[in-house]
Amino acid sequence: MTANQNSAGQKPDMKLFWACFIALVATSFVFAVRANTLGQIQGDLGLSEAQKGNISGAGMWPFALSIIFFSLVVDRIGYKLVALFAITCHTISLLLTLRANSYESLYWATLLIAVANGTVEAFVNPVVATMFHREKAKWLNILHAGWPAGMALGALATVMFQSQTWQFKYGMCFVPLVIYALLIIPRVFPLNERVAAGVSYLDMLREVGAVGFFILTALTVPAVSQMMNQEASWGLVFGIAGVVAVVVGFLTKSLGNWLFIFVLITIGPLATTELGTDGWMPELLKLSGPAGMSGEQLVSFATWVFIYTSVVMTVLRFYAGPIVHKFSPIGLLVVGTVVAILGLLFLSKATGYVIIAAATVYAFGKAFLWSTTLGLVSEQFPKGGALTLNGVSAVGVLFLGVLGSPLIGYQQDVILDKQLAKEQPALYEKIVGEPKGSIFGEAPSLNQDKVAVLGAEDQAVLTDAQATSKRGMFTAIAILPAFMLICYLVMFFYFKSRGGYKPVAIHE
Structure with missing residues (x-):
């Protein structure tokens, strides 16, 4: 078997790889457009500095949380469904952004964009790792060339159309979205390497273990609290993280x-x-x-x-x-x-x-x-x-x-x-x-x-x-x-x- 064959002896679907690549380009393109138009949006919608900061936060927290959620279920529900969910969220969120006329409407649109971006990250990484299971480091590096590429293209687009409205600039995000959607929809996704090898869900959890889930939870709780404009004490944070770690440790019998x-x-x-x-x-x-x-x-x-x-x-x-x-x-x-x-x-x-x-x-x-x-x-x-x-x-x-x-x-x-x-x-x-x-x-x-x-x-x-x-x-x-x-x-x-x-x- 060559390095460019998957576990079934078939050559990787390069159209699927480039679909994943452009999906990652689309996520960072949106990041770059938001970063370069937020000042313009602030003036147009009359946002305060605090509201501006909340918009930035809404673009980050759901990104991380959706990665965690879909990482727990993607092997069970399949990559294709997760990819279609990402496309749907990207489409709806961009349409909502273009119609935003207040802080509240922009906040929820930005939050949904972040969910879409995190969902993309949740499926592209394991798909590429499964496709190129003998050259994972090489192809994950190539995949993640899509991130700085999208950032460069997004920033370049805002510079080239600097005099245009922020709605026009956000509208350009549909270009990579449509391309990756057209590439994704007809593709057949591989079965995850872990699932194909018969490694159980519990064995997957054992790799992370009680300590790993403690770290994940200890960072997730304050993130969720900030999303809800609440402040969680470190006692509460470590208390919840400790409970999760004990439960995971009991189920998996593993520290990680x-x-x-x-x-x-x-x-x-x-x-x-x-x-x-x-x-x-x-x-x-x-x-x-x-x-x-x-x-x-x-x-x-x-x-x-x-x-x-x-x-x-x-x-x-x-x-x-x-x-x-x-x-x-x-x-x-x-x-x-x-x-x-x-x-x-x-x-x-x-x-x-x-x-x-x-x-x-x-x-x-x-x-x-x-x-x-x-x-x-x-x-x-x-x-x-x-x-x-x-x-x-x-x-x-x-x-x-x-x-x-x-x-x-x-x-x-x-x-x-x-x-x-x-x-x-x-x-x-x-x-x-x-x-x-x-x-x-x-x-x-x-x-x-x-x-x-x-x-x-x-x-x-x-x-x-x-x-x-x-x-x-x-x-x-x-x-x-x-x-x-x-x-x-x-x-x-x-x-x-x-x-x-x-x-x-x-x-x-």
């Missing part, structure tokens, strides 16, 4: 595969390093961009740098096969993390056009981290089926929302506060605000009313300080990939002690 738990611990910092840092890049570019640029020029510059780095990542993932073969998935994670750390440190010092070079190094570093992690999980835990493969993605997104993004914001506030207090004490006394509560304790803040009435000279000083502090944030965030590097090195030497990295056969 220790290596899988190890990967779960690294995916949160990975998501924050990649996706969380991306969210701060536009602000860095606006404050530290080329001299002589201002206003719309800096916004445009930030968008083009984002498109450029997304294209770099797309190309790298498309040619992941030889790279994965040379380094092995765990070796590639080690190398990628080292380059990502160097890229973050470079970004912390870069200004002007040098930012492009720093962003390039960072893009090279992060390009393979997420997709290669999925490849490693699919190759090492085949008995876990869709649950282990998609559970990793869900934990990463949930960690980013619950801990990662707040951590970046907290670090930003702390760095700026220390810098102003040390270097501009007179200005600091003028604008220092009351500490605000955060998940990491009290965070320093500035009094925005006092900031608004500063003179031009003080405003310039504050802007410079904010630019410096945002660059300093990249140094602080580099701690996360440094932690990941330690974990990856532990796994690297573990595999080396066992004769080197080898994919696990599902019957082992």
Whole structure:
């Protein structure tokens, strides 16, 4: 049997693969369009900053939660039904978005888009892992080239039609949606590798185990609470997570595969390093961009740098096969993390056009981290089926929302506060605000009313300080990939002690 044959000895359906690829393009295309039109929507619908933040949250939490839900049932109800559900949700949500005329209507439309996006993620990963079960890491990397490709195309579309209404820009999301729908509908989906091998549902749960479900639940509860505009105490969070872990432990008699738990611990910092840092890049570019640029020029510059780095990542993932073969998935994670750390440190010092070079190094570093992690999980835990493969993605997104993004914001506030207090004490006394509560304790803040009435000279000083502090944030965030590097090195030497990295056969 060749590497391009499935377990039944048949060649993979490449039309199905490209359908999955374009489905992933469609999800990130919507992400990019929303990110680049939210300011325009805010002005049109009169949204407050809090409402704007809620819209962003509605686009993330259901994404992770739908991944978890469908990962538990996709092997039972079949990939085709899940794919059709994703197409239906995408269609309805985009139509609702185009008709949105208030915060409430836009919120629910965005929430449904997130459900559709998470549903796509829930079926494309196990489908591709099943189709290419002998080259999972390679083909999952190629599949996930669709994510930066969609981000680049979505951002490019909003730039090209910058003068158009936000409804027109959202309408462009129908292009990838129609393409992947037309490709998906006639396709016959394979039986999941786990199901075909006769591995039971209970054995799938055992791979995740009590500890894995504790982590999943501990991140899911605060996510659901935030969706409901409620705040869950950590006592309640850990209490519910503990009950779920005990129940799962009783049913499965398993704490979970220790290596899988190890990967779960690294995916949160990975998501924050990649996706969380991306969210701060536009602000860095606006404050530290080329001299002589201002206003719309800096916004445009930030968008083009984002498109450029997304294209770099797309190309790298498309040619992941030889790279994965040379380094092995765990070796590639080690190398990628080292380059990502160097890229973050470079970004912390870069200004002007040098930012492009720093962003390039960072893009090279992060390009393979997420997709290669999925490849490693699919190759090492085949008995876990869709649950282990998609559970990793869900934990990463949930960690980013619950801990990662707040951590970046907290670090930003702390760095700026220390810098102003040390270097501009007179200005600091003028604008220092009351500490605000955060998940990491009290965070320093500035009094925005006092900031608004500063003179031009003080405003310039504050802007410079904010630019410096945002660059300093990249140094602080580099701690996360440094932690990941330690974990990856532990796994690297573990595999080396066992004769080197080898994919696990599902019957082992």
